[in-house]
Amino acid sequence: MVWEWIRFFAVAGLLLVGMFFEVLAVFGVQKFKKALNRMHAAAMGDTLGVLFIFLGLMVMRGFTMDSLKLFLVILFFWMASPVSGHMISRLEAMTNPNLGEISVIRMGEKRESVESALSETECAQPAPGKEDAKNESI
Amino acid sequence: MLGHAYEMLLAGTMIVLGILIIVSIIRSVLGPGISDRVIAVNMIGTIIIMLIAILSLYLDESYLVDVCLIYAMVSFLGVVVLCKVYTGVYLQHKNMKANLGAVEDNLRRQEESGVSGEAERSAAAAELSAENAAGETEIAAKPPEKAAEQPEKAAKQPKEVR
Numbered sequence: 001m002v003w004e005w006i007r008f009f010a011v012a013g014l015l016l017v018g019m020f021f022e023v024l025a026v027f028g029v030q031k032f033k034k035a036l037n038r039m040h041a042a043a044m045g046d047t048l049g050v051l052f053i054f055l056g057l058m059v060m061r062g063f064t065m066d067s068l069k070l071f072l073v074i075l076f077f078w079m080a081s082p083v084s085g086h087m088i089s090r091l092e093a094m095t096n097p098n099l100g101e102i103s104v105i106r107m108g109e110k111r112e113s114v115e116s117a118l119s120e121t122e123c124a125q126p127a128p129g130k131e132d133a134k135n136e137s138i
Numbered sequence: 139m140l141g142h143a144y145e146m147l148l149a150g151t152m153i154v155l156g157i158l159i160i161v162s163i164i165r166s167v168l169g170p171g172i173s174d175r176v177i178a179v180n181m182i183g184t185i186i187i188m189l190i191a192i193l194s195l196y197l198d199e200s201y202l203v204d205v206c207l208i209y210a211m212v213s214f215l216g217v218v219v220l221c222k223v224y225t226g227v228y229l230q231h232k233n234m235k236a237n238l239g240a241v242e243d244n245l246r247r248q249e250e251s252g253v254s255g256e257a258e259r260s261a262a263a264a265e266l267s268a269e270n271a272a273g274e275t276e277i278a279a280k281p282p283e284k285a286a287e288q289p290e291k292a293a294k295q296p297k298e299v300r
Contacts, residue, residue, distance in 0.1 A: 087221035092173040
């Protein structure tokens, strides 16, 4: 009976950790402003969230055929998620014309454009990335 | 007692994942670009796969794990096909624009070369006539006018090109 309870708490811990990563991924997708940053947050949910939740379910199931299938799902996800991420990032790099623009983030302020930030700090450099963003490479 | 605790745990996890799905759907509707939407839809697929896997243990039905595996494959295929289709559509639009621009450019250059060719021809004829009849002042007075006209055209051309 004691071992059953220990297993229950292990399952609960693993599921909670997985859910924490998933909540973090969704929060990051809501919080970030650019698609590539969003992809970075979503990939965490695709790997760590899936890993911990499915590990929890495997521990709950024990050594059965279902456990093997759940492990196969984890394996498939770890192979498929980078590929889909690569495709999405290529789509973003092709279709977004102003990919190279730099956004300055400061505490307690909203995002500013590069020009205003540079003029505030009186940097003599012209804004980079405006010309580089034009040549869209595949 | 233990079964009840497991049920509570799995139900709570499923409720939280459902809330996350709703938040992701909001992002997929709001997302400014197409890639933001694809990212949100991909994440909805991931969460639904977790939901199906948890449901298979909640209902104690082992075939739902197979459904989960197939859903993962179909979701991956869907994302890849969506990305391919959108890159294809984008490239098609870009090529169409480039072709239209090339046709317009070609037509404009033909017109310009035709106009400038006429001007050159008339200027050459004027020079020829000036050489032939160097002594006559009436024809010799013409080439400066032509020469004054041509810089204007030369100044106009770059503006049109830009």
